[in-house]
Each structure stands twice: as structure tokens, then as C-alpha cells.
Amino acid sequence: MPTPPEVRPARRDEIGALARTLGAAFQDDPVMEWLWPDPHRRALGLPRLFATQTRHQHFATGAVEIAWDPSGAIGGAALWDAPGAWKPSIWCELCMFPRLARAFGGRLRVGKELVDLMTEVHPDEPHWYLATIGTDPERRGHGFGQKLLGARLEHCDREGIPAYLESSKHANIAYYERFGFEVTGTITLPGGGPDMWLMWRTPRPSAH
Secondary structure, eight states: OOOOOEEEEOOGGGHHHHHHHHHHHTTTOHHHHHHOOSHHHHHHHHHHHHHHHIIIIIHHHEEEEEEEOTTOOEEEEEEEEOTTOOSOOHHHHHHHHHHHHHHHGGGHHHHHHHHHHHHHTOOOSOOEEEEEEEEOGGGTTSSHHHHHHHHHHHHHHHHTOOEEEEESOGGGHHHHHTTTEEEEEEEEOTTTOOEEEEEEEOOOOOOO
16 A cells, blocks of 8 residues: 655755646646646746745745655645735735746736736635645645645644635536535636636634
């Protein structure tokens, strides 16, 4: 029987490996395909995007967690923002801009359009925000996502804090529902783009 993955906080020297794992996880994501229609540009841009957001936003304002297998390889990662800290500060945005411009290339305006749409409907009530979660495609189905979600949601239940995410794949809605998330709305991206599903989780009574 395979050894289940372990979850722990990421270190800053793991940002590169973490970003490559998330880049691979999102290569076939409908929203990322809309952002970068060219697969080669997408393969270059995704790790740069996740590395920038992890380094400047999520380490400072929330939790960066990885799931690793017995070999020590990063099989999955989750980027969270703490209650009240999901929106980057002006300083953070300035720090990120040169790297985001490099990541998006000619698609920077489209990337900003997506962020603006997501910001417009983001809940005001304090919550833990799951900005990104992804598993290495070769390790899907081995419990990495389940471990990553479970670890933070247990914390949410102990503290009585809701959680929020946007699902960029319709097929993932049922998966998140198993953890207590419910669809509260949708975003339809312009120009015939895909939908995103907004999902909210009310904390469950803690057994502790």
C-alpha cells in the first residue's frame, strides 16, 4: 500500500520547485488556456506566475503548504491567504509587476481583466482564501489534494472561519463539495471564455 503524502509549510528555497509543480498542474486548465492560448507560452508563463505570487503575496499574507511523497518530491501545493489579507497591497503589486509582465508577456491586459473580475465578486466576510491548489499530473489520484485541503480546513473548523475558492474546472465542483464547499455564483470570462465557479465553505463544528 503506498505511503500517504505528508503536508508541511513550504520553505522559500522551494519556491522554484513548487511553482513548477503548479505550472504542470494547470497546463490543461481552461482558464489558463484562455489566458495563454499558446501552449509554449503557457508552459513558460505559469511557473513564473506562481513563483511571483508565492514569493511576494502568499508567504507574507497567508500559508504556503506542500504535499510531498516518501522520495521528498513535491507532489502538490496550496497557496492560501489569511482572513482580511487576500488583496495584495499597493507595495506588493509594485514588487510583482515586472515579474508578472514577464510571465504574461502580451497577455498582461487579459490577466488584469481576469483579476479585476475576480476581485469584483470576492466576499467581504473574513475567510481563508484558497488562491491556488494543484497536484503534479503524474501524482493525481494519490491523495495529495485531499491532504492539502484537509490540513487547512481543519484549522478553519477549529477557529470557526469560513473558506473560499474559485473552481476553474466544472469537474472539480463535486470534489470541493465533498469538503463542504458550495457554489455561490459564477464568473463568465469575456470573448467566449470559460466559466469559473465561486465556492464558499461554512466552518463545521470542531470535535476539539
